[in-house]
Amino acid sequence: MTNSQLVNFYLGQSPDTEGRKIESIWAWDDMWLEHEHTYIQWLFPLTEKSRFNPDAPVLTKVDIETFNASDDLKNRLLKSFKHLLRFYGLQYAEDNGAISVTTAETFPARRENWLNWGNHNHLRITRILTSLRLLGLDAYAQAFFQCLTQIYKTTSDAIDSRSYAYWKDAVSKVL
Incomplete structure (x- = not known):
């Protein structure tokens, strides 16, 4: 069977529609x-x-099954996740199989970029949480959400309740 354009992109075998490799x-x-x-x-x-982004891929059932069955694809997805965590001033750690996401040293500076009422990064976060769950990294999505919950509780003036509700739905929705 031939891989989809998305799977080939994730494997580093082909570019996205903008000509960029992962x-x-x-x-x-x-x-x-x-x-x-x-x-x-x-x-x-x-x-x-x-x-x-009308040119973006739409996950198919086969894509989801392919990711869930492939440690290589899940590891590459994890690399994408770590890259975005860094962007938000967050970090993840694993200790005896337990996964946690916490604020990093860079959080005070990085928060200025996304911890604003109605910021477009809140939509990105909903996407990240949902995608991680669909593609086999539910534990990472849950750890990310736990960190976001702590941030929300201490900075609720920077995150509207609607964004938080979307995040909560992303990690609790039955797939």
Whole structure:
């Protein structure tokens, strides 16, 4: 069976519709991650068409099964996740199989970029949580949500309740 364009992109075998390979996106600095808006749908695909990037892939059942069956694809997805965590000033750790996401040293500076009422990164976070769950990294999505919950409780003036409700739904919805 032939892999989809998305799977080939994730394996580093073909570019996205903008001609970018995944490795080049992983090398982007924070400025690129903030100002470019067509990569997030490739790094964290969903089962519905993007309203913001009509050329982005839509996850199929076969894509989901392929990711869930492949440690290589899940490890590459984890690399994308770590890259975005860094962008948000967060970090993850694993200790005896327990996964946690916490604020990093860079959090005070990085929070200025996304902890604002109605910030577009809140939509990105919903996408990340949902995609991680669909593609076999539910434990990472849950750890990310726990960290976001702590941030929400201490900075609720920077995150609207609607965004938080979307995040909660993303990690609790039956797939």
